[in-house]
Amino acid sequence: MLPSRAFLSLRFAVTLLAVSPAVVLADAPLHQRIDQAIAAARPDFAHQAAAPASDAEFLRRIYLDLTGTIPTAAETRAFLKDPSPGKRQALLDRLLTSPEHARYFAMVLDVLLMERRRDKYVPHEQWLEYLRSSVAANKPWDQLVREILSSDGADPKTRVAAKFYLERQAEPHLLTRDISRLFLGTNLQCCQCHDHPRIDDYKQAHYYGLFAFLNRSSLVIDKKLNLAVLSEKADGEVTFQSVFDPAKKTQSTGPRLPEGPPLKEPVIEKGKEYIVASTAGGRAVPRFSRHALLGPTLARADNESFKRNIANRLWALMMGRGLVHPLDLDHSANPPSHPELLKLLADDIAARKFDMRGFLRELALSQTYQRSSELPPQFRGDKEGMEPEPTSYTVALLKPLTPEQLAWGLMQATGLTDAERQALGPNASEAALYSRLAPNVAPFVKTFGSPPGQAPEFDARLDQALFLANGPVVRGWLTPRPGNLIDRLGKLTNTDALVEELYLSVLTRWPSAEERKEAADFLAARPKDRPTALQDMAWALLASAEFRFNH
Amino acid sequence: MWCSYACGSSEHNISRRGFFATALGGTLGALALDPLTRPAFTHELNKQQKRVLMIWLHGGVSQLETWDPKPGTKTGGPFQAIPTSVPGIHVCELLPYTAQRMHHLALVRGLNTAEDDHGKGYYLMHTGRRQEPAMKWPHLGSVCAKLLGSSDNPLPGYILITPRGNGGVNSEDAAFLGPRYASVALSDGHAPANLDRPAALTEAADQQRHEFRIHANQRFLRSRRTAQTEAYTHSYDQAAQLMRKRDLFDISKEPPTVIDRYGRHDFGRHCLMARRLLEGGATFVKVMHTNYDTHHENFDFHIEQLGEFDRPFATLLDDLHDRGLLASTLVLVLSEFGRTPNINRNYGRDHWSRAWSIALAGCGIRGGSVSGKTNADGTAVTEGQVNGGHLFHTYLSALGFNSKKNFYIEQRPIPIADPKAAPIKEVLA
Incomplete structure (x- = not known):
């Protein structure tokens, strides 16, 4: 086996050599592999690529992307005058661990997760503080998502994370749509009524599989706590029909992820279904909770959609456009501009245990990120319109x-x-x-x-x-x-x-x-x-x- | 079970050709009209600019005290029906001026919207759809701003004149069409925010700073121009244009006799401003008159409210007609719902949506027509029953659009109007 494997990898290296002068090996740092993938996608890459960003361009860009503001005049002077070759990396590392970054990235996550919904149940300040401290501690994305999807709002220690559910009134259709869009990069909204007629990958059964995690939950104002919390019934099966099916055949599904296996649900002895039975003015807590299963089932490294989604969203944040675009229409008929790169990014972020800070650092270290946004001279003036398309990432996007x-x-x-x-x-x-x-x-x-x-x-x-x-x-x-x-x-x-x-x-x-x-x-x-x-x-x-x- | 009909399969009456045309056009923007229909829209626009005036009678006006009186019945209340300029059509005596313009008006008397909640009724009458948990529909004003408006027009596409409250952009009104098409509220008819140059800034200095800005832009954009930078720099040109139209928002420019004709009260002034704005090129103006929520003393309140409504409304119709604008202006008189035929113990009428009426006029509307009928005491529709979806189709048809067309949002076709409903032919010209 050994010789043939060596031969294969040699052949692989030779192939790479043929397409690009920069050979990057599989164990090279992510930023090098990103640049390799972007360069390899264009035979005329060298002709198309913009020059590296100037120090001033880089400085403003990295400040805005990581701290949400621009540097002071004094910082700018100092950076522009600093002759040391490692100053960009040093700045990047300083910003990523700065309190300003945690503050700013909390705002980014807030807009991503809440989409500027009005505050009704969980004060915005508390929620921002929760996100800020999570970013400051570099809490992995999968853990953050599990916390958000697992909280029912009743425990004061985890209540703030329930904002995602509560401000959406725990409405299961709205939640199904938003969970599929924001955490899986797939907008399943159309599948509420039927398989998506345009997107073969999106099935009505996928929609209702997700829906089944949530259909037993509802928002109640708990009298004892005097708070809006999630209440969950111990029963309620999900059935659905396609509005296009003339026979109106009724189908059913338990909780499961799109493409995922059906989950095994325990059989609970009759009469013991509830830890806390539903009362007027109180929340019900079932012995077996479907809602509690959602976070641990969804936010996992072996969930392809989950890791692709976060890799693509962080890429879009830094580079100005998702490899999959729009960000919530990931499916086989809308392939990424660089399919292998997205796979690489998704595997990488999962392998680094959803360390967002480390991932952002790699993106920022890439030449792709550090390219100028100025169109190369050969595309200016009367050549306008001939410039490379934004999906090529050969010129930094505004x-x-x-x-x-x-x-x-x-x-x-x-x-x-x-x-x-x-x-x-x-x-x-x-x-x-x-x-x-x-x-x-x-x-x-x-x-x-x-x-x-x-x-x-x-x-x-x-x-x-x-x-x-x-x-x-x-x-x-x-x-x-x-x-x-x-x-x-x-x-x-x-x-x-x-x-x-x-x-x-x-x-x-x-x-x-x-x-x-x-x-x-x-x-x-x-x-x-x-x-x-x-x-x-x-x-x-x-x-x-x-x-x-x-x- | 809810269905948005948003997926565009053949079951949703969307042609495959339309899909491919759109798929090709998809790169032009996240949101575009069906390219097959777009040239037709543009052509119509060039031929004749159309616009819409919506009078919103807030709180729920009584159909029995307006468009569908039932005098002498148990539910009819104290008022008489009066003849109008159209033989055979009677309206309530509280509308003497409007009655004389009946030849411009069409009445829809068979409305059953089955929605008695203020918020939901408001939504239904503005969007032609019921509320749905995971889907927000745009207001008619936003739809018209999108379909009728021109990007060269500095006036907001959807202007809302309210008696009070906060001015500004209500970005949610436009839903998926985007905040560009959202309503801009002019509270008590005040001009939009920040329209006036700061007092300390002279016109010359303003000019100079803009020139400096434009120079800076030219340098930067030499090597970095995109559709987004163009839109941004253009927004300043539009702002400057709107500042030059400042007087449109100032009714003191009107002769006092004209102000008198409209009436020296909020609604009169707001109707006059609506006329100025429509004349000045506005696409969609909504004037709100409040409040008709007459759970108590329905009859006294209607005397008062309709006494305020009747003359300015009739004057506005006259002015639009005299200026040759009525034929190209769709006029709507709407409410969340009507009021109960039953008179409650407080001499009030409560929320009622099962058999009520609205009035239309102008562009594409057959003046002097009536569609639908209610029974003798007004408790049920007996003929020509329609809902909010039919109304939305009717408005779009009156404006010359094929109301069965789609919007396209990121390649998803979204029917402009509820595919389960259709236009009300009887009131269309």
Whole structure:
């Protein structure tokens, strides 16, 4: 056996050599294998790929992706001047373990899991804190999902995790849809009434298999606890008919995952079905709970859909588009842009026991992540339209800032964050600063956020432009205040130094010669109202496309 | 069991050709109209801009005190029926001005929506669908904003004039169509938020900062232009256009005599603003008149409320007609539901959806027509029974659309109107 195996692997290596100059072995770090897969997918990769991102591009991108805001002018200066070759990796490792990352990633998970539903049963602050502490402890994704899917809201220690169920009123159809979309990457909604007529992989039996974990559960206001909690019956079988079936044949299913085996359910002696029997105003607790089985059955390394979904979602977060797109339509007729890469990512994240931090680190280390978003010169101008498609990942994709990134980014760019940090003095911990600034985010979520219960989608509307252009929020932040941007700029008498400070603060880069001149001309034209001219110039950069997108 | 009919198999009356055309067009955007129908829509738009005015009588107006009076019966109440400009059609005497415009109006008297809850009735009458746990449907206003609106129009596609409450975007109204098509509420007829340039910012300075912004964009977008960056930069152009249309939201620009004709009360002013907006190119304007939830003293309240409604509404019809706009403006007078024929012990009428009426006028509507009938005391529909789904089909048909078409959301066809219902032919021109 040995010689033939060696021969095979040699042949494999030779094949790789033939398609790409960069040979990557199977035990190479994930980021190298990502780059290999992206390069190998395009015969003309070298011609198409954008240059590596500049330090400034990388700095702004990694800050926004990992902490949800942009760096301070001082951090930017220091990073851009730092000559050490390992500075990107050092920054990445610092950010991934920073309290800012845990805070930001909690917001990302919140939007993913709750889709901006209104708070009714579990306060948002508690839920965010639960997610923040989970990220800070690098809780594995499978464990987090099991906690969320297993809590019934009655135990104070785990109640907060039940928010996922409770804010959806424990409605089993809504939960079936959202669990299939958010945790399995498959939107089974159509299968409520029949097999999906367009997607062969999606069956009505899959829908009802998931549904059967939840159909016995309902939301009750428990009188004793005075809280909304899940109550579960010990009986209730799931039957369904296809609306397309003229014979109206009734089928039935127990709880099972799509593609998964049927679960064995214990037979409970008659009369002993309940630990706590249902009473008026109380919750019922069955001896055998189908609901309790869902988390441990679904959130597993051997569940292909589960690991593909999280790998694809984290990829989309960093790279700007899912390998499977849309994120919740993973099926054989909508294959990933890079099928083998998705398999590699899914296996990798499962193998690293759903360590999201380690996985994000590998994505960020890849050349694919660290490519420039500037289209290579050969595709510009009259060659427009010839550029490689976004699914090629040969040029970094522009990502519109989320409402949170926009709010926190604007607070940093205008120096509101600096001013608050200065005001807090020695007490300026991440938590203290957060609690001072967090209330400012709400108007951005209201203006730029997707409606409750819908997946985020970018939209540029005139009410948003009016909010930024004429609204009191940004205008207030551009009013001079000790330590903020306009205050700092006002104190600089050297125009060139002023322009540098402005560009470093807002756009996280040095201004070009052209920009230095343009800014100097702008100020020179308004000698009499310099303070407002500074505000207007800063506003123009804040409202620019360069600021609005993570590039 | 609920079914959204959202999957587009042949059982849902969707052609295979439509599917393939859409699959090809799918890359154009996550959401597009059926490409087979789109050219037709565009063509119609070019020929004639159409628009919609919805008057929403909040709380549930009584059909017996408006469109389907039953004088002299046990349930009829104290009011008489009066003749209208159309021989043979009578309405309640509380609507003397409107009665004289009956030749513009069509009445649907066979409505049975089977939904007596305010919230659910509101949803049903705005979406043509019942509430479903895992599916949200867009409001008619959002659908019209999508189908009738033009991306060049800086006015919000779906404008809602409310007596009070918060202004702003109600992003949920548009459901899967996206917040771009959501309603923008003008609380008490105030202009949308942030429409005015900040007081401290001169026009010249505003101009200069935008020029600086545009220069910065040009540099950045030389090598990074995408559909999303285009949409973002365009949103500022649209904002500037809307700022130039600021006066549309200011009825003080109208002569005092005109304000008098509409009446110097909220509903009168709001109707006048609706006329200004429709004239100024708005696609869908909803004016809300509140409150008709008359569990107590139904008759006194209807005297008061309809006394406020009747003249401004008739004036608005006249103005639209005089300006040649009525033929291209679909007018709807709607409510969550009607009110019980039974008069309760507080002289009130309660929620009632089993036999009630609405009125339509304008674009695509046969003026002076009536569809459906109720029995002598108004407790049941005896002829031409329809529900909210039929109404939705009727509105779309009146606007010249094939109401059996689909929206496409990420390649999923979604019927614009409930496939189980159809247009009400009797009221269509």
